[in-house]
Amino acid sequence: EADIYQTPRYLVIGTGKKITLECSQTMGHDKMYWYQQDPGMELHLIHYSYGVNSTEKGDLSSESTVSRIRTEHFPLTLESARPSHTSQYLCASSERQQGPQHFGDGTRLSIL
Amino acid sequence: GQQVMQIPQYQHVQEGEDFTTYCNSSTTLSNIQWYKQRPGGHPVFLIQLVKSGEVKKQKRLTFQFGEAKKNSSLHITATQTTDVGTYFCALVNNAGNMLTFGGGTRLMVKP
Numbered sequence: 716e717a718d719i720y721q722t723p724r725y726l727v728i729g730t731g732k733k734i735t736l737e738c739s740q741t742m743g744h745d746k747m748y749w750y751q752q753d754p755g756m757e758l759h760l761i762h763y764s765y766g767v768n769s770t771e772k773g774d775l776s777s778e779s780t781v782s783r784i785r786t787e788h789f790p791l792t793l794e795s796a797r798p799s800h801t802s803q804y805l806c807a808s809s810e811r812q813q814g815p816q817h818f819g820d821g822t823r824l825s826i827l
Numbered sequence: 828g829q830q831v832m833q834i835p836q837y838q839h840v841q842e843g844e845d846f847t848t849y850c851n852s853s854t855t856l857s858n859i860q861w862y863k864q865r866p867g868g869h870p871v872f873l874i875q876l877v878k879s880g881e882v883k884k885q886k887r888l889t890f891q892f893g894e895a896k897k898n899s900s901l902h903i904t905a906t907q908t909t910d911v912g913t914y915f916c917a918l919v920n921n922a923g924n925m926l927t928f929g930g931g932t933r934l935m936v937k938p
Contacts, residue, residue: 748925750928755913755933756930756931757915757928757929757930757931758870758915758928759928760925760926760927763924763925771924773925774920774925774927805869805870807870812923812924813857813858813919813923814875815860815872815875816860816870816872816917816926817872818869818870818871819869820868820869821869
């Protein structure tokens with residue numbers, strides 16, 4: 716079982732604020748991912764990384780940005796939050812590119 | 828782009844009844860994965876199928892990969908309330924660099 720941690724678990728914040736969602740994993744996985752999921756809906760990949768200093772955009776356009784300075788850490792940043800950013804954000808990691816993904820508990824973000 | 832269709836979208840069953848969800852792709856797949864997400868939880872990996880016609884079992888769950896590697900199914904025998912959740916299939920995209928998740932089938936079990 717991969718250990719992958721996301722903070723905060725819940726965040727309610729006003730429009731225009733800068734937000735950073737944290738994701739860390741202790742398994743040494745090179746591959747990490749960020750998904751956006753509205754309640755009861757499918758997962759949409761917004762960012763992924765195959766290793767340090769490697770980041771790519773996923774198949775869903777997002778105004779967020781990511782960085783990968785350390786293998787274990789893959790934070791997601793919103794420079795200026797808007798109500799349309801309200802959603803659940805799930806971080807995942809995998810050992811292999813096409814291998815099973817291990818998910819964190821997610822951050823439920825609500826922008827007022 | 829790659830199309831993934833998962834049916835049904837919702838399924839209500841009486842406890843003890845069987846349940847099946849289907850995943851269909853518009854293209855031939857290299858492999859397919861299945862995940863379960865409990866209400867309020869995160870997706871949890873269940874299994875990966877790689878070979879044409881492959882059948883794998885996990886207790887009451889049976890997973891199949893179609894002969895043409897374009898579809899897959901998950902069958903639960905004699906559902907229990909602990910089976911409640913959304914079941915997602917996930918396909919490797921054509922470029923082989925990311926997973927595309929199906930829309931999921933939400934299973935509700937009446938005790």
